[in-house]
Amino acid sequence: MSQEQKPAEGKTMKRIALALVFIAQALAAGDPGLQYRELVQRMTKDGLSSLGAFSALSDLTAGGPRLSGSEQSSRAIESLQDALKSSGCDSVWTEPVMVPHWVRGRVERARVSVSGRKSIALSMCALGGSGGTSPRGIVADVIEVHSIDEAKALGEAVRGKIVFYNRPMDRSKFSPGEAYGGAVGQRGSGANMASRLGAVGVLVRSMTMSGDDVPHTGSTHFDDSVKIIPAAALGCRSADKLSEILHSSKRVRVAMRLDCRTLPDVESANVIGEIRGSEFPKDIIVLAAHTDSWDKGTGAHDDGAGCVHVVEALRLLKHADIHPKRTVRAVLYINEENGLKGGQAYAAEPRRKNEHHIAAIETDAGGFTPRGFGVSTDSLAFETIKSWSSIFESIGADRIRKGGGGADISPLSAQCKAMISLNVDGQRYFDYHHSANDTVDKVHPRELELGAIALAGLAMMIAQEGI
């Protein structure tokens, strides 16, 4: 695109006249969407001019990563209360949550060796929930598998070994989330199975489709009856290298050392703020994100972006002079990443019994250009929300699809009519997700802001029109 387009100068009067004709026609036709489209456009102008979400995200991520139970997490919880107050909430409070406190420690390293050759360093990091090794580390033979079933089928052959799960995300899929869903089982449950079979350690190929060697962490789960063993993610190039060595050499051993450990649970909190509904204050629309993050980057996309989407959405509503008829409530959950304790605590809190949750909208897919919303609800409510599609057309976020929700709000599903996710363009998400790459420079200020505008728009619609 390069050729000169004539400047708009001189056309302004004509445009104003055309706009007036359009508005008059719409009013005559009784278009109910017009006022809302105008409000979305007002919020768009405001948001894109001020880019408030990005400056909030810069502040939030400047405090470092926010792993549950960490000091940085506590500081983020404090600062997000201030941010919600500044955004114009009528009230802001916290609700206490006991959370796990896993710490990475200082040392995490692995080297692969074939007898008679010099060992090679692998790019790796501990998975959340992994056990540590002794200070001398572990050394063991490696066995490569591509699924939990394959490990299980090996049975006794696994004993005493390091199990290497190496199934890549299927990059031929359009949806990176679907490709993630098809591979992440190895990370979440692979170590549990390996330990059950007597393995001494686990390595898992990182959940990413990018071509780099940065390891991507994430939680791994051990049943109570199962010994907690060391489990780590490998960068994809390191995974390829290890696989290549396993295919070309007879006895391949990996030496690994991890310093991580799980400390006693600590008290943390969900951060909550709300603009009280003027007509139906007991009808609540939750705007949801999570404050905790993994500790390799600073959780800029996951889920700093979601937190600032929520804070900025409230500011946009307030600034556009929208007085919601129903209560719009920000809930910034703790501990989505390794326990979901915040989501569980919010749903179980006794005062929830006297509240009526009509919708919960989670934003936890990164600060990318919004495409629309995924909605799980009854068919009548779905059609109502779908009929609002044109309200979001001016910002390209008009795809209303079936199927929505989010991890934090999932415990609320039994008591909430509509479970909704903000859907964004996810092609880049897993380049950054749970890794040292997830930093604020990977977030585009305009793309991030548009997510906040879309979220504010849907909150407005549900608050004013109900479902």
Next chain:
Amino acid sequence: MSQEQKPAEGKTMKRIALALVFIAQALAAGDPGLQYRELVQRMTKDGLSSLGAFSALSDLTAGGPRLSGSEQSSRAIESLQDALKSSGCDSVWTEPVMVPHWVRGRVERARVSVSGRKSIALSMCALGGSGGTSPRGIVADVIEVHSIDEAKALGEAVRGKIVFYNRPMDRSKFSPGEAYGGAVGQRGSGANMASRLGAVGVLVRSMTMSGDDVPHTGSTHFDDSVKIIPAAALGCRSADKLSEILHSSKRVRVAMRLDCRTLPDVESANVIGEIRGSEFPKDIIVLAAHTDSWDKGTGAHDDGAGCVHVVEALRLLKHADIHPKRTVRAVLYINEENGLKGGQAYAAEPRRKNEHHIAAIETDAGGFTPRGFGVSTDSLAFETIKSWSSIFESIGADRIRKGGGGADISPLSAQCKAMISLNVDGQRYFDYHHSANDTVDKVHPRELELGAIALAGLAMMIAQEGI
């Protein structure tokens, strides 16, 4: 997003069964779109697995920038012929085009000074078509304006001065292209007006909304009767700095030196390749992009991305065993950036008289996630294309909107039924456009590939179904 999703293992049989039921139902209902949706899915799997567009773009940009008339441009024209042959074209040829040959030279610099203070360097680069200065440069007072009309109104006050056009792109607009359209007139025609009024030089704020200080070039036009004067783009921070100095100081002078000049026109070429239609070979669908680029980066998004979209689209069609009924023709134009000579030459070529162009689809908006197509045609043909929307839903490129085309194909409009643009998510485009930032590392392999898949899909639909 982090909680474990159960792996797909074990659900495969059920899914296959459901898919078969769905296919059977669709066939029973005579769904005409089913075969096309399947072909788009086949091309999606192929494209996203092999990421051919990105490797082609890496090769293309490794050769450096491709300014019209340059040696690198000639080499790119050669290599793109090879690429089209490899992609499976039945025939590949070039058509000669005389193009302007502007060269930047080695020196471009500017400093601002206020009497009694140390001068400050400004981040700048010459605009394409700018005149050079003498080796000693020029020094003149600066006068800031925000539009060509404002410059014109100043009249004689401009004589002997450097005119500084400082109207920013309106970032409150959702569409960056619209914001560009509202500001680029200063760059395209501001120097012409300033010279007419006796100015000795021009500085223009860069056409970008990013916060950096990288200057963005682009063409500026002088009428034949007007003296060609030095004209340069300023990085936005430098523009802000200069404006601040102008507001706080009495006499502000800028010294600038530019080495650029215009050499005699040289012969270059459009690159053309086609898959001949099996039933209606004389009906032609043009897939259009331009091979030339500005010279500060390597034209990765503008319009290397478009070139490899076109090459890859042909490969995808061939590889999916699609035998187009109508001819699908790649036209990789020269000189979109500073003359449009390639577009004019293609439309004026005598053999066009015996050809029947039914559609031209231009991709010149960067290698970002595709959203759909803009279409300018008669209302019946528009409705036909719009009815294909669901074919593109699986890759999120299903927004079919009125209004399309592109600079290269614009001279063809009188002889082509449908003028179409591939529309992509443009929020990041002007961070890179025409600047040193426009390099291959700013292009995401999957986002780029999806554009090629969308382009191949629409080419397939028009080739098989007609409009």
